Amino acid sequence: MGQNIHIDVHHLTRVEGHGNILVNVTDGVVEQCEWQVPEAPRFFEAMVRGRHYSEVARIVSRICGICSIGHTLASVKATETALGIEITPQTRKLRTLLKHAENFDSHVLHVYILVAPDLLGAPSAFALVPTHAEVVARALRLKRLAHEWGSLIGGRTTHPTTVLPGGFSKVPTVAELEAMRAKLAEAVPDLDATLATITALAPAIPAFQRPTEYMALTSDEEYGLYDGYIQTILADGSRARYEVADYRSCTNEYVSPQSTAKFTKNRLDSYAVGALARFNVNYDQLHPKAKEFAESLGMSPVCTNPYFNSVAQVVEIVHSAYEALRLFDELIADGVVEEPLVQPSRWGTGASAVEVPRGILFHEYAYDDEGLCTDANCIIPTNQNHANIQADFDALLPELMASEKTEDEMRLALEMLVRAYDPCISCSTHNLDVEFIR
Amino acid sequence: MRYLIGIGNYYGRDDAIGLRIAELIGETGLDRDFRAIDLGGNLLDVVHYLDAQTEQVLIVDSARMGLAPGDYAFFTLDQVASVKGSASLSTHEGDLVKVLEFAEATNGPLPPITILGIEPAELADEPGLSDTLEARLDQYVAAAVEFLAQVGPARR
Numbered sequence: 001m002g003q004n005i006h007i008d009v010h011h012l013t014r015v016e017g018h019g020n021i022l023v024n025v026t027d028g029v030v031e032q033c034e035w036q037v038p039e040a041p042r043f044f045e046a047m048v049r050g051r052h053y054s055e056v057a058r059i060v061s062r063i064c065g066i067c068s069i070g071h072t073l074a075s076v077k078a079t080e081t082a083l084g085i086e087i088t089p090q091t092r093k094l095r096t097l098l099k100h101a102e103n104f105d106s107h108v109l110h111v112y113i114l115v116a117p118d119l120l121g122a123p124s125a126f127a128l129v130p131t132h133a134e135v136v137a138r139a140l141r142l143k144r145l146a147h148e149w150g151s152l153i154g155g156r157t158t159h160p161t162t163v164l165p166g167g168f169s170k171v172p173t174v175a176e177l178e179a180m181r182a183k184l185a186e187a188v189p190d191l192d193a194t195l196a197t198i199t200a201l202a203p204a205i206p207a208f209q210r211p212t213e214y215m216a217l218t219s220d221e222e223y224g225l226y227d228g229y230i231q232t233i234l235a236d237g238s239r240a241r242y243e244v245a246d247y248r249s250c251t252n253e254y255v256s257p258q259s260t261a262k263f264t265k266n267r268l269d270s271y272a273v274g275a276l277a278r279f280n281v282n283y284d285q286l287h288p289k290a291k292e293f294a295e296s297l298g299m300s301p302v303c304t305n306p307y308f309n310s311v312a313q314v315v316e317i318v319h320s321a322y323e324a325l326r327l328f329d330e331l332i333a334d335g336v337v338e339e340p341l342v343q344p345s346r347w348g349t350g351a352s353a354v355e356v357p358r359g360i361l362f363h364e365y366a367y368d369d370e371g372l373c374t375d376a377n378c379i380i381p382t383n384q385n386h387a388n389i390q391a392d393f394d395a396l397l398p399e400l401m402a403s404e405k406t407e408d409e410m411r412l413a414l415e416m417l418v419r420a421y422d423p424c425i426s427c428s429t430h431n432l433d434v435e436f437i438r
Numbered sequence: 439m440r441y442l443i444g445i446g447n448y449y450g451r452d453d454a455i456g457l458r459i460a461e462l463i464g465e466t467g468l469d470r471d472f473r474a475i476d477l478g479g480n481l482l483d484v485v486h487y488l489d490a491q492t493e494q495v496l497i498v499d500s501a502r503m504g505l506a507p508g509d510y511a512f513f514t515l516d517q518v519a520s521v522k523g524s525a526s527l528s529t530h531e532g533d534l535v536k537v538l539e540f541a542e543a544t545n546g547p548l549p550p551i552t553i554l555g556i557e558p559a560e561l562a563d564e565p566g567l568s569d570t571l572e573a574r575l576d577q578y579v580a581a582a583v584e585f586l587a588q589v590g591p592a593r594r
Contacts, residue, residue, distance in 0.1 A: 042449060042563050062448040065479035109482065126536070129543040136544050144486045158478040 002028015003401055007411045019423060021414050023397065033397050035389045035418065037259040045376040053079050053165055053344070053371045060363070060378065061159045064424055066109070068159045069102035069150060070356030073226065074363040074378075079165045081350025082367050085342045090334070091167045096226040097327045098153040098160070099354065100320040103225065105146030105157065106357035107275070107313040107320075110422045111198070112139030115310045118416050119201040135197060138190050142317075145187050149324070152180050166341035174332055181328035184321060191321055195293050198314045202297055205311070206413060210395045211235030211304045212388055213268045214277035215250065217355045223285045223319060224278065225355045232266060233281050235302050240267060244353045247362045251379055256387070263387040264379070270387035273359025274421060275312035276303060290319035306392055309420045313357075347371065358382055358422050382423045392417055440472035440494040440586055441487050445534065447479050449565045452558035456498040458567060459578050468579065472496075472586050481534060485541045492549040494589055498582060499534060501555030508570040510556045510578060512585060515539075550589070554582055 005025035020036040044063050048056045057075035061068040073095055080087060087095075112135070113125045122128050128136050147157050152172050154160030162170045172180075211234070218241075219228030230242040230250055242250040253262040265271065279286070279294070283301040286294070294300065294315045299308060351364035359381030366375040396417060400410045444460030447453040463474040472494075477483055487495060503511060515538055534553075542548050556578060559568040567575070 044449075047449075047565065062478070065447075068478065113482070126540055126543070129540070133544070140485055140544060143482070147483055147486050156476070158480040158483065159476065 005401070005407055005410065007407065007414065009411060009415060019418060021393075021411070021418065023410070023414070025397075025401065028401075030397060033393050034258050035386065035393055037261045037386060045378060048365070048373045048376045051373050053083060053365075053367055053373065056365065056373055056376075057163065057165065058159075060376075063378065063380070065158055066106050066424060067102065067356040067358065067361070069098055069154055069157065069163075070354050070361055071363075071378075072154075072160050072163050073099060074352050074354045074356075074361050075365075076163055076165045077227070077352035077354065078350050078363040078365050079367075080342075081352055082348050082365050083165065083344035083350070083371075084346040084348075085166050085344055087167060087342060088339055090171075090331075090336065090339060092226070093327055093331060094153055094168060094171060094336075095163065096222065097324055097331070098150060098163070099225045100324045100327070101146050101150035101153065101157070103355075103357050104317055104320040104324075105143060105150060106422075107317050108139060108142045108146060110357070111194075111310055111313055111317075112136070112142075114422070115416075115419055116197075116201065118412070118419065119204040138193055142187065142190055142194070145183060149180055149184065152176055164341055166343060167339050169341075171336050171338060174336055177328055177332050177336065181325065181332065184325060184328070187321070191318060194314060194317065195296075198311060199297060202311065205305075205307045206416065207305065208307060208392075208396055208399065208417075209304045210306065210392055211302070212391065213266055213271035214280040214302070215266065215271050215273050215360055215384070216278040216281035217353050217360050218282055219285075223323070224282050227354070230353065230360065231281050232271065233302060234267065235304050237302060239281075244362075245351050247351055247353060247364070247379070251362065251384065253379065253383075258390075259386055261383045261386055263390075264384045265387055270391045271384065272306065272388045272421075273381045273384045274309050275316050275357070276306065276309040277359060278355060279303065279312040279315060286315065287319045287322040289322050290315045293318055306388075306417060307420045309422065313422070344371065349375075356381060358424055359384060380424070382421070385421050385423065389418060389421055389423075439492055440496075441475055441492065442469070442472055442496045442498060442582055442586060443475045443477050443484060443487060445477050445479070445481065445484070445497060445499045449563060451560040451562045451564055451566065452500050452556075452568050452571050453561055454565075454567060455500045455556045455558070455571055455575075455578070458575060459498050459582060462575065462579050463583065466579075468583050481537045484534070484537055485545070488538075488541050488545065488548055488551070490549075494586065495549060495551045496554055496582060496586055497534065497551065498554045498556070498578075500558040500561070501553070503555055503557055505557040507557050507559035507568070508574050510554060510581065512552055512554055512581075514552055552585065552589070554578070554585070 007023035009021035022034045024032040060075045061072045150157035155162040162168045215232045217224040217228045218231040250266045251264045256263045280301040347369045349366040362379040364377045444456035446456040460474045460476045559570040
């Protein structure tokens with residue numbers, strides 16, 4: 001008689017939003033093995049129709065509380081493309097610096113608060129406070145640093161206020177940049193300690209390989225966080241290039257009955273986006289310090305272990321820190337001036353892409369000749385990963401069944417796999433629910 | 439420094455009440471003696487405002503407390519128990535009570551924190567407050583500003 005397995009994880013914890021894991025194996029036969037996404041669609045594309053181009057970024061920023069900088073940047077970039085707005089080099093540099101702040105912040109949150117408990121055998125970051133107080137304190141120090149860094153450039157880190165189509169409403173002074181740069185430089189010991197922690201935890205990361213297609217933004221000028229073209233790479237190293245304007249040709253959205261979110265595919269039946277995809281596509285443009293850390297763990301492109309997305313996030317934390325130091329230095333040396341917003345030169349349609357912590361994000365808008373939005377489309381990274389998570393499940397479950405793991409160990413392996421993707425399924429409500437005790 | 443921190447989901451109907459209050463206070467310049475923060479749903483970032491320099495924090499959020507929709511209450515953490523049932527610390531399934539407990543366990547004693555909870559009338563994935571809360575928005579703002587004006591730094 002074969003195995004009987006029943007795993008029903010309703011609303012997986014330590015991910016952003018709601019997703020379910022359902023596995024049914026009867027007498028060794030897999031009857032069901034699904035990653036389910038039950039969140040209700042929120043129709044942001046409909047909300048921005050009829051709104052003036054100056055309002056759109058502020059609205060779509062609310063798609064996500066973690067990636068609000070990325071949504072804002074993707075939005076203003078798409079609007080600028082649609083309206084023929086060419087931003088200045090200073091704006092581009094400040095936005096890139098802001099993008100690094102968001103990725104740094106989100107990666108610290110994910111690796112330390114959401115993933116580390118799995119690797120340390122703890123149910124949550126709460127449980128780490130008594131046993132790993134310094135690790136938790138370091139996580140909060142690094143998060144605060146990123147929070148201040150993002151707030152300096154964006155007005156605030158969550159739902160930035162200074163980023164507008166055509167430029168910035170307010171730019172930091174050189175003195176403020178110098179102070180922030182000093183704080184970042186002071187954080188290098190915390191970065192080194194982070195690498196030591198992850199190096200110590202790396203042996204606990206499951207050894208699972210499943211080659212897929214990896215998609216990321218690529219730029220000749222940088223690692224590809226803020227701008228560039230779309231590139232994918234397969235495990236054999238073969239690459240394909242797509243222009244951002246043609247993003248639909250490589251995302252190929254389709255409806256899956258197991259998800260309220262659309263799935264995507266390209267050269268294979270699924271593809272991955274996120275830190276590991278960026279690592280695989282853009283490895284050559286990583287900062288030498290980031291490469292050094294990856295190499296110390298024996299990690300090189302094309303890495304096909306999806307659990308290593310969390311390690312790739314740490315590689316990117318290092319990259320963002322050192323790249324930001326360079327950008328701070330350039331801005332301080334060049335000086336920062338208040339610039340008027342660049343005004344539209346036409347009305348039309350434009351698409352954009354930026355890399356947010358969880359992967360490549362696409363926005364596209366059409367505007368009429370009064371500057372009102374007539375159409376919008378947003379494809380978020382987590383949706384692009386759903387099909388790939390399902391394909392990972394399909395490959396992983398037989399391996400788990402063959403390895404004589406207990407049902408609890410299988411459940412943990414599947415949960416950890418989903419968490420490795422850092423999914424941001426949707427922003428759910430945050431209301432308090434309390435009862436008075438006195 | 440004193441902070442008014444609005445928390446919630448702007449597109450969650452009355453879950454947005456904390457954000458709308460912070461926003462309105464900023465727009466009308468009522469934040470002369472304190473900083474009004476719109477934190478969105480990024481609950482863990484509350485921790486960044488809870489340090490030794492912080493004199494007072496007023497967190498404004500929708501709260502199911504068993505009151506009539508639209509009614510509000512000021513309370514402190516030691517007066518309530520969360521019944522949200524979230525076992526772990528997450529960001530989106532966030533439980534403010536749990537985040538504050540986490541902050542205390544990590545950083546030591548918290549600065550004085552009071553919560554202005556407002557009983558929601560409608561929670562859904564849609565923009566805009568319910569008519570019930572929209573009609574009382576100015577009242578909530580006045581209560582929040584008055585609270586921060588009256589409390590001294592030493593109050594806990």
